[in-house]
Amino acid sequence: MVEYHDLLRSFKDNCGFGLVANIKNKPSRKVLNDAVTALERMMHRGAVAADGKTGDGSGLLLSMPEEFLRKEALKNSIELPKQFAVASVFSTQKKELDTLEEVCANNDLKIVLLRDVPVDTNALGEQALASLPNITQVFIIPNSIMATERFDALLYLSRKETEHKLESNRNFYIASMSSKVLSYKGLVMPTHIKEFYKDLQDDTFKISFSLFHQRFSTNTLPEWRLAQPFRAVAHNGEINSVEGNRINVEIKSESIKSDVFTDEEIKRILPILQPKSSDSASADNFLEFLLVNGMDFFKAVRGVIPSAWQNAPHMDPELRAFYEYHSTVFEAWDGPAAFSVTDGRYIGCTLDRNGLRPSKYIITNDDMLLIASEYGVIDIDEENIKERGRLQSGEMLGLDLKYGKVLKNDDINNYLKASNPYMKWLNEHMIYLQEHIENQYKPSCEFNPEDIINRQRFFNITQETIEQVIEPMIKDGKEAVGSMGDDTPLAAFSNKQRSFTDFFKQKFAQVTNPPIDPIREKVVMSLNTGFGEVHNILGEIPTHAHRLKAISPIITSEKLEVLKSFGDKKSPRYQSFYNNKTFSTTYESDLKGSLESLANEVISAVKNDGVRIIILDDTDFSKEKFVMPMAMVIGRLNIALLKAGVRHLVSMIAVTGEVIDSHSAAVLIGYGASAIYPSLLFSSVIKLLEESNVIKIDCNDALKSVHTALNGGLMKIMSKMGIATIASYRNTGLFDVMGLSEEIVRECFETSNCALSGLSYDDIDARIKKNHEEAFDDSGFNKIFPLNIGGFYKFYHGAEHHDFGPKVIHAIHKCVDTGKKEDFEELKSLVNNRGLKFIRDFFDLKSDRKPISIDEVEPKEKIFKRFASAAMSLGSISPEAHETIAIAMNRIGGQSNSGEGGEDKDRFDTERNSKIKQVASGRFGVTPAYLRSAEEIQIKVAQGAKPGEGGQLPGHKVTALIGKLRHTVPGVTLISPPPHHDIYSIEDLAQLIFDMKQVNPNARVAVKLVSTMGVGTIAAGVAKAYADKIIISGGDGGTGAAPLTSIKFAGNPWELGLSEAHNALKANNLRGLVEVQTDGGLKTGLDVVKAALLGAESYAFGTGVLTIVGCKMLRICHVNKCSVGVATQDEKLREEFFKGHVDQVINYFTLLAEDVRSIMAELGFKTMEEMIGRSDILKVKDDEFAQKFDFSSVLHQEEGVNTHQQKFNPPFDDNNFEQDVLKEAMVAIQHPDHPIKIQREITNLHRSFGARISGEIAQYYGDEGLKSDTINIKLSGIAGQALGAFLINGVSIDLDGVANDYICKGMHGGKVIIRSKNEGEEFSAGGNTCLYGATGGKLYISGAVGERFAVRNSGALAVVEGTGDNACEYMTGGVVVILGRTGINFGAGMTGGVSFVYDEDHTFVENVNHELVEAVRIDTDEGDEARHYLKKLLKDYLVETGSQKAKDLLENFRVEVRNFWLIKPKNLTKLPLNVEKGD
Amino acid sequence: MREFLSIERIEPSKRLVVERVKDFGEIYEVFGKNDAVSQSDRCIQCGDPFCLNKCPLHNYIPQWLKAVSEKDLEFAFKLSNEPSPFPEVMGRVCPHDRLCEGDCTLNDGHGAITIGSVETHITEAGFKAGLEPEFPGVTTDKKVAIIGSGPAGLSAATYLLRSGIAVTMYERNDRAGGLLTYGIPNFKLDKKIVERRVELLKKAGMELVLDCEVGRDIDFEEIADKHDAMFISIGATKAKKASLNGENASNVYGAMEYLTAIQRKNFKTTYDKKFDFKDLDVVVIGGGDTAMDCLRTAKREGAKSVTCLYRRDEKNMPGSKKEYKNAMEEGVEFNFLTSPKQIILEDEKAIAVEAVKMTLGAKDDSGRQKVEEQKGSEHRVNADIVIMALGFDTEVPSFLAENGIEINKWGEIIVDEETHETSTSGIYAGGDCYRGADLVVTAAYDGREAARSIVKSLLK
Secondary structure: OOOHHHHHHOOOEEEEEEEEEEOOOOOEHHHHHHHHHHHHOOHHHOOEOOOOOOEOOEEEEEEOOHHHHHHHHHHOOOOOOOOOEEEEEEEOOHHHHHHHHHHHHHOOEEEEEEEEOOEOHHHOOHHHHHOOOEEEEEEEEEOOOOOHHHHHHHHHHHHHHHHHHOOOOOOOEEEEEEOOEEEEEEOOOHHHHHHHEHHHHOOOOOEOEEEEEEEEEOOOOOOHHHOOOOOOEEEEEOOOOHHHHHHHHHHHHOOOOOOOOOHHHHHHHOOOOOOOOOHHHHHHHHHHHHHHOOOOHHHHHHHHOOOOOOOOOOOOHHHHHHHHHHOOOOOOOOOOEEEEEEOOOEEEEEEOOOOOOOOEEEEEOOOEEEEEOOOOOOOOOHHHEEEEEEOOOOOEEEEEOOOOEEEOHHHHHHHHHHOOOHHHHHHHHEEEHHHHOOOOOOOOOOOOHHHHHHHHHHOOOOHHHHHHHHHHHHHHOOOOEEEOOOOOOOHHHOOOOOOHHHHEEEOOOOOOOOOOOOOOOHHHOEOOEEEOOOOOOOOOOHHHHOEEEEOOOEOOHHHHHHHHHOOOOOOOOOOHHHOEEEEEOEEOOOHHHHHHHHHHHHHHHHHHHOOOEEEEEOOOOOOOOEEOOHHHHHHHHHHHHHHOOOHHHOEEEEEOOOOOOHHHHHHHHHOOOOEEEOHHHHHHHHHHHHHOOOOOOOHHHHHHHHHHHHHHHHHHHHHHOOOOEHHHHOOOOOEEEEEEOHHHHHHHOOOOEEEEEEEOHHHHHHHHHHHHHHHHOOOOOOOOOOOOOOOOOOOOOOOOOOOOOHHHHHHHHHHHHHOOHHHHHHHHHHHHOOOOOOHHHHEEEOOOOOOOOHHHOOOHHHHHOOEEEOOOOEOOEOHHHHHHHHHHHHHHOOEOEOOOOOOOHHHOOOOOOOOEEEEOOOOOOOOHHHHHOOOEEEEEOOOOOOOOOOEEEOHHHOOHHHHHHOOOOOOOOEEEOOOOOOOOOHHHHHHHHHHHHHHOOOOEEEEEEEOOOOHHHHHHHHHHOOOOEEEEEOOOOOOOEEEHHHHHHEOOOHHHHHHHHHHHHHHOOOHHHOEEEEEOOOOOHHHHHHHHHOOOOEEEEOHHHHHHOOOOOOOOHHHOOOOOOOOOOOHHHHHHHOOOOHHHHHHHHHHHHHHHHHHHHHHOOOOOOOOOOOHHHEEEOOOHHHHOOOOHHHHOOOOOOOOOOOOOOOOOOOOHHHHHHHHHHHHHHHOOOOOEEEEEEEOOOOOOOOHHHHHHHHHHHHHHOOOOOOEEEEEEEEEOOOOOOOOOOOEEEEEEEEEOOOOOOOOOOOEEEEEOOOOEEEEEOOOOOOOOOOOOOEEEEOEEOOOOOOOOOEEEEEEEOEOOOOOOOOOEEEEEEEOOOOOOOEOOOOOEEEEEEEOOOOOHHHHEOOOOEEEEEOOOOOOHHHHHHHHHHHHHHHHHHOOHHHHHHHHOHHHHHHHEEEEEEOOOOOOOOOHHHOO | OOOOOOOOOOOOOEOOHHHHOOOOOOOEOOOOHHHHHHHHOOOOOOOOOHHHHHOOOOOOHHHHHHHHHOOOHHHHHHHHHOOOOOHHHHHHHOOOOOOHHHHOOOOOOOOOOOHHHHHHHHHHHHHHOOOOOOOOOOOOOOEEEEEOOOHHHHHHHHHHHHOOOEEEEEOOOOOOOOHHHHHOOOOOOOHHHHHHHHHHHHHHOEEEEOOOOEOOOEOHHHHHHHOOEEEEOOOOOEEOOOOOEOOOOOOEEEHHHHHHHHHHHHOOOOOOHHHOOOOOEEEEEOOOHHHHHHHHHHHHOOOOEEEEEOOOOHHHOOOOHHHHHHHHHOOOEEEOOEEEEEEEEEOOEEEEEEEEEEEEEEEOOOOOEEEEEOOOOOEEEEOOEEEEOOOEEOOOOHHHHHOOOOEOOOOOEOEOOOOOEEOOOOEEEOOHHHHOOOOHHHHHHHHHHHHHHHHHHHHO
């Protein structure tokens, strides 16, 4: 649990990072200078304050500058012995150093010198200076004769002990303490680091390698200690599973035996992880611990960040065995990661399994290894380059400094798999449950007919659950889909029966880390689950492979029986380490006491009876016995077992009626369950099939489908947080707990955030007993139809409150038709008197001002400016509805939002134009003219209905119009990926914002986030990334289709997120830079006023606006049959039944604005501006129920301004480079008949080149742009990120050199040619995610490119000579030619366009994701057209690039044509080979 | 589901006019399986089921429409018979066009789902297939008396019996059913349908005491002593008067006496022959459903002419549109915007109604348009018979006051809205005697909810 004060000031960080080393380990000045230069050239990846000096921190972790240090020691008359170490210490008081000295002395170490590190404070910004610590180098030598290894061990031990002693002192920090590496880091800009640390200027300061790091923190409260690199690691990325990993480290710590330290010493070292550290720091702590304890360097790194092995069929089985063996004790620290590690002897760099961070390397002829986020950070002659490449997903690159050898991924893998007979160990010891089962789905119901009904009633399985949740799982093997968001109260506020897991809201990744696509990228996903003890992580012995394994944490009764048999002494399979015992989770007295005694009973069984598998079972439920919520039991035991020091010994399995969907399963796993047998769900399925006269599905198949659906749902929930494996997800507690008391959260769900602390054990106890009573006695008669009907998903009279219920819909329709105040009053009375349903309902308004006359209040026109319609794409809603809303919003002076999916260019510059243009992860219809037509560009990072998930527009909904607007082919399914593939981190977002501001300098850029705890941190980061506006969406929103569990269980109410974001921005002094908007079920003036008081300056309306134009909350948007013609593309429905009109919308907003005004008059505010952020006016209602909850965090008020103080939040980088080019190009833009040639040198600091010019052209010529080659720009050098972004017809860029990530993102026309002297597949010439969302144009690169090439390309033509993983993902159009190797997962989600791949060594087909595409040969008669087209392309490519490869291929085309594959979507019949003609 | 674009709304077929006016058989055919399935298939299954919300019983309409469309009759039968005591009756007599069907999402151009007809189909087909609502038998030692066997009483009996509570039902008439039997003509609701339900309840353990008026044939106290609780559902049967000159003439009748008499005739029991209107000119005053019933009954009885006088226009008629249409088809004449001033007598018998033409003005507070007389538009409408169908008031038996059961100024019994308990503990009431003349479905609701609280209080 995080304290609110800390939550507002917490941070996430991303960065630029890298390392430079002399392969032969030869120290020199050059290495240092290179490291500093590289850092300087990645400044744009960090955050910079206005003074240009205060940054979020940067640093260097260097090999020992031995010569320099000895010299410095000598100055103090100390001649250092051969063995010595130096600690770099930040402190404020002398006595802290004394503590260090004492500890060292105790550990047989001697401090010989305390050297004040000379610094130049002129290099610091104000903030950094204010917090500047004393920086001391502590010279340490052994006090007696000892081996080097022991010396290093004692250094570590001493450091840990000192840290523990001074734990409460946040100003004391040991940046490094080693005989091999030395840290120089701090709150200093890379450009000033050399100036600040005078040592670095000394000629004798020579090093052989350096890790370097430039930090981008989301907050503005950077600390010296937070700068990276840490002691062993420099990390770029974010560890999504860190909460789980931290607990798991604690669990593993229980059983550690070390060869390096005695047990007593280990005790002194523990805990391994420093509390209150960042994710990266925790990873560093853990890795360092492993390395110090002598664990093999490569095994340690791969144990912590394994490659994806579970579902990677192409992987070497022996390597898989290595990973599988290590998975018994290690789980991935999962999340986007580029990880540089060193122990002084080795340096390694590894990439996460999904390749979500850039990591590029260069090896030179003069023995330099450089790894960095970008190319071009050090100037290197092209001739000197021996190798230029990049790490692919899950790859590792190492350097053995002792032998001066670079170790490639294959070398490392070969070493790992051969180091022990892992395969043999696994064969001998590992048990796969599946092997012992004949039929996994036995169709027998466990409960008798009456009993099951009572259970269903108690566990809240209603008729609705069966219809809406269970049946779809049975029929489709997938989770059910719904529409129109969630309009029910939080479980805590509800007075109806709700499942306990409803109190938990799923967390999701936004901005600082990307979610994963669990369908298209399932190759990285795994639900592999093991049971058994966690062994000593430091030992590698055969018996560690003792594990029972299942492929999913959802098990069937048959699997459970097999599992039990291994712990059954009477069974021949018996093995003592699988001893199990079943504990009933029912109770008869009080909840809290029963929970307590269950915990004691379990601990005793583990300690005294050798129980290793704990089975928690609620089957005992009866009329007399209540059931403790399983999540509470699991959570509580998890913590209690850990406290008792025995958590590592056991696995917990839940046998429960509570799990009916993936969400409830995820909650149990998230708090520590290893597996779940959803007994009642499976029995309900069997019962349903037995009784149903309709569903004619074999019971076996039905159970399998449900199982598949649950597995799919679990993957979706994990992937939402960017976590790929269930092992990493377990224990993470990635939920916000809503409305449970702090006591419960602390005791059961400690790793989670506690929002609105409220209901106590007694309250929950009372609710359980009430439900229990009703289950057995439905306040009355015996029922003919015994189940409750439901009302959670859809409205049912008398059941759960729905805020868009029939009465409200009728009232809205009436008042917008008449425009009469009295009709609006009717709506108001329904909404404002609904009772305590939503957070805002708990507050009364108590102004400190006297009421004023309404005439004094600002006019409604001023208030209209604050209203916007929420993003709803043309596609999700009909063109008629879309335009009606746009016209109405324009007429009142508000804003409408295009949604994702483009907008007809005929609407630009008319009153039908949407002022807000959205940019979403699918990038559909995002062209230069589209962006240029916007007053505001909204980057949708997440949406309320399904934050962290992608979407899909099925082919049958892609009409000609939608296809045109989205620049795709009608009838082709369009997939929006879960993440923006150019936003994996905060610096990526900054880059996208920068792109947008180049294309359209006149538009404000807004970023849309969804409310969750921690959104404040994200908001602060977004403000620092130069967004002009931030939108905090409620988790309840959503007009399109989304999985039901996402609609219901992901995302928090807007009140929480808004207040947190508003206050976090204030705490970080960023509030004045950005506007804050909110949305989420706002209906009346009171809603708007409350949103204003909580800090929102503007307000968006989604569902509300739809109801105004006729929506009746049918919740069938996903089936294209909206009977009122709002959410459908069906022509008949649109033409005949859409009855919405502009006046309705205007009427509503007029009534609303007047309502706001009248409340303002009562409160005594003349303008909204003075009202915003005045949360002190909100008082919690004087009501017994209201007083149960703690709303202090919602009503909290930080110091500072409450509104934005500037219209634009200009980026640090003013892009003078391209402004200057634009000036030159302006002549041609003005006189397009006179083409112009421009020449420039470019560096990696010059980003988004081409976007500024293209935007300018689009302003005058629209997307048609200019005639080709009107503006021809010749560049040389290394281009920065996003070269050619949003390029338009008429602009050609010819680069002699290489470019970085995001080349030609959003390209619409024109061409980009990239060539360099080192050409071909072996040399990388471009980075990741090129052509993302491109709609046209041409890109030729005579080298290889990174991951996700041509992702979501819908029209560009490209030729390259090699790619990384996931090429052509989600492609919907265009042509891509790859003249070399690709990575894995080629063509995932590719629904349109074609690709040619040259496959010389016949390995390509293995790499194709065969779900949607097929690879065919072209050396056939049928392939004639394609073959000739390819040849034509190659010729053109050769002319433009001079590629040797192209030349060779053409010369031998008759032979080589056999090596080409054509990859096309399976259902594509006509090849779209004529790109110019719009194919 | 959601086939509303490819399948149009159809209504159940009606018997030909020439045929149907000849007898008192029901005019609507019950949907066959195919029609029921395809009509159900039109349902959107919307997120805000307006139908279910508008239905006073909150029937599980979308749920059983889905079941029907999936051809799961048994399931539909269970769903339909859970919240409703006699869905096959409600399917016939509810004003669906004002309730569920009126609020149906599709009723904005697509044509509402024919909810009522499907409802009738479900239980009719269910009964035919041998399905029956299950009753546990009398499993408790609790006994409840119900006074009045109309829809409220039958509904209460159903739910009490479902909970194993013994029920004694007292009815002053010779048959059970109240309004269902004697108020609604057979061509709208075949009496066999009512009888079938009554028989079901008797089979479930209900004791039915006929021809027994409380306060006349049996003392209220006597019943009270023998039972643990009581439910009063005595309806509202007193005809409203228009206070016209001449309305007390011997050939001016109240609607209910007429309908009852003809129903008795149809039962082939004794009835007053003065209600034979063959070849007479019949004028009915009023525009509600009861007026329609009288008009159509008179038509079937062979009246020479049948004329309805109503002071507002067609649009403002309170009755169901469907019934108006049926009456039109059957040859009833409608004089809209016509208000009676007095009944002209000759030999103390009515011979005509003097009426005046009205015009519609602005809407009043209740949203209805005000009417004003057109000067000089007085005219005569000849009549051999005048039937006053102006609505009903409650009768107020003396046992109410004697037992401390409070009533309001309109003579309606006052109950607690939650529990339906009257001011006297243990005595509950519902239906028209509590609401004033209202719908069958609201009476059924009252019966159900009263039963719910009786069960709660008795079985706790």
